[in-house]
Amino acid sequence: MTGKTPFAQFPDRIGLTRSVRRIVYVYLAAIVVFAVGQVVHPGFARLDSIAAILTVASFVGLVAAGQTFVVLIGGIDLSVPWVLNAAAILLVTSSLGQDGRAVYALLLTLGMGAAAGLVNGVIIAYLGVPAVVVTLAMNGIMEGLTLGLSGGMTCDSCASYAPPFVQDAVHGNLFGIPTALILWVVVIAGVSFVLSFTTFGRKTYAIGNNAKASYLAGVNVRLVTMLLYALSGFFAALAGILLVGFGGQASLGMGDPYLFQSIAAVVIGGVYVLGGRGHYLGTAAGAVTLVALVSVLMAMNMPDYGRNIIYGIVILILLLLYGREEKQE
C-alpha cells in the first residue's frame, strides 16, 4: 500500500473492499454524466428529466439483471433481443388488448421467456456447448419463430394493443414515482438479496470462480446453470412486457438495442466478465450511466452512427480499465 497516493488510500482507510469500491465508482460515474449533461444541455438534470432517464434505464436494467446472472458464472446470453421481442408480441397477441386476458397473457409470456432460457441452460449445462453459440442460435430460433408465426407482423392480432391494465401499470405513478421505476427498485432489492444472502447466490459466485471446485464441494452446477439461464430469459420477457406496456404496441426489432446495452451495463457495472465477481447493484448503476450517456449524446444531436461508435469505445475503455485477464506467466 506504500506506493499509493493519499487519495487512493482513502477508500482503504474507510474500510471499502475492492468490489464495493468498484460499485461506488459506477454511481460516481452516473453522477458525473448527469453533471456533464447539465452543463452541455441546461435542464438535463431536472427532476422530471432524471425520472424519464431512470425509467428508460429500468428497461435496460431488467434485461441486464438476467445478463448479470449468467455473466457471473462466466456465461453470456445473446438470445436477449428476440426473446424480448417475442415476449412483447406474444403479450399483445395472446391478450388481444383485453384486461380479462391480461393475467393469462402475462403468465404465458413470462413462462415463454423462462422456457427459452431454460432450453439454453439445458444445452449449456448438460452438453458443454459454449454459451455464445447456444444463445446465438436461440436468438435466431426466436427471431424465425416470431417472424414466421406473426407473418412478419401482418397477423390480425399483431396490431393489438397491450392490455390497458398493463399500460396503466407502466405509465402510472405512486407518490409521484413512475411505477416502472418502483418495479425496478423491487427487482434490484430482490436480485441483490438473492445474490448476497441466499445459498443460490453463494453457489452462483462459487461456480463463477471455479466450476470444478464448486462441483467437488457439492454444488449442483448443472441445476444452478440451468436456473440462471432461465432467469435471464424470464427477465428479458419481463422487459418486453414493460416495453410493450410503455409503447402500447409491439414492433419488430424492438429488442435489438438491448443485447448491447445489457452487456454494456454489466461491463460498466464492474461485473468481471469471466465470472465470479461483481454485483447487480453495480449493473443497475451501469444501466443508469449508459442511458444517461446516450441521452447526453442525443441532447447534443449526435447521429445514430456516432452513438454506435461511442458505445463501442466506452465498452473498450472500461474493459481495458478493469476487464483484463490476469497475465499468465
Next chain:
Amino acid sequence: MSAEAAIERRRTRRLTHFLAQNVGLVLALAMLVMAVVLYGAAYWIEQTALPGMFELTSTVNNTMALVLCGMGQAFVVVTRGLDLSVGGVMDLANALAAVHIKDSVGSMVGWSLAILAIGALLGLVNGLLVAVGRLQPILVTLATLSIYQGLAIRVLPQPGGSIPPVYSSVLVNPNWPTALVYVLVVALIWYAFRRSSLGVSIFALGNDEQAARANGIDTVRAQIAAFTLSGLMSAAAGLFLAATATAGDATTGNGFTLSSIVAVVLGGMNLFGGRGSGVGVIAGAFVTTMIVNILFFSNIDPLYQSFYEGLFLVIAVVLGALISRLMRRRSR
C-alpha cells in the same frame, strides 16, 4: 498370426485413426452430400428437372461471401476465440466498395486492395485488444462490431452507391460458375496456412496456450495474426457481397456474424480451439446456403429462415458434443 492379417489390422486402425482425427470434416462433407441430394429431390418435385448450370452458378455466387467470412471466423475459432465483428467488417467493406469503386481498372484494383488492407487493419485492432490488452475476444469484438457498423453507416448512410458491372462479373459471373475458382483458392489458402509456421503456432495456441508458450511459440503474435486474417477475409467477403448485390448497403453484413459461426460449426470445427479443417468450413458454408435453397423449394415461408439456421446450429453443436463424448468414451 499371418502377416496379411497384421497389415489388414494396421490398415483399419489407420482408417479409424484418420476418421477419429477428422470426424468434423467427414461429417461436414457427409452433410454437404445430404444437402445436395435433398436439394436435388426438392428441385425435382417442384420443377421435374434436375438443377443445372444456372443453379450451380447462383449457389456458388451466393455462397462466396459466406465461404470467405466463415474461413475468417475459422482462423479465430482455432485460437479458441470468436469474432463477432465479422458482420461489421463486411458492412464497412461493402459500404466503401459501393461508394468508391469506379469503372476503371485502376480504381477497381486500387480500392479492392485498399479495402482488403482496411479489413486487415480492423482485424489487427481486434487482435491487439485481445492479445496485448488481454481482453475477452467476445466482448472486444462485440464492442468493435458496434464501432465498425457505426463507421459503415457513416460511409453509406442510405443503401445505394453502385458497383461497376465489370467488377461484378469478374467476382461473381452470373452466367458461369467461375467463382468456383475462388473457392479453390480459399481451400489452397487454408492448406498453405495449415502448413506454414504461423498455422502451426495458431493451432498450438488453440490446443494448449501454456504448452505452446513453453515451446517457444509467440502466442501473442499468433493471436494477433488470427484476428488480422479474420478481418482480411471478412473484407473480401464484403467485396463479394457488394459484387453480388451490384450496390451497397451498410447493414446487409450484419446477419453474417451468425451465419459465419453456423458455417464454422457445421464445418466441424471444434469451438474449444485447436481442431478443425478449412475445407470443412467451406462445406459448412455451402450446407448453410443449401438449407435456404431447400427451404425455398419446400415452399416454407422465408420468414422462418433464421429459425432453421438457429435450429441447424443447435442440432450440429449438440451432435458434435455427443459424438466427441462417444469417441472419448471409446478411446478410454
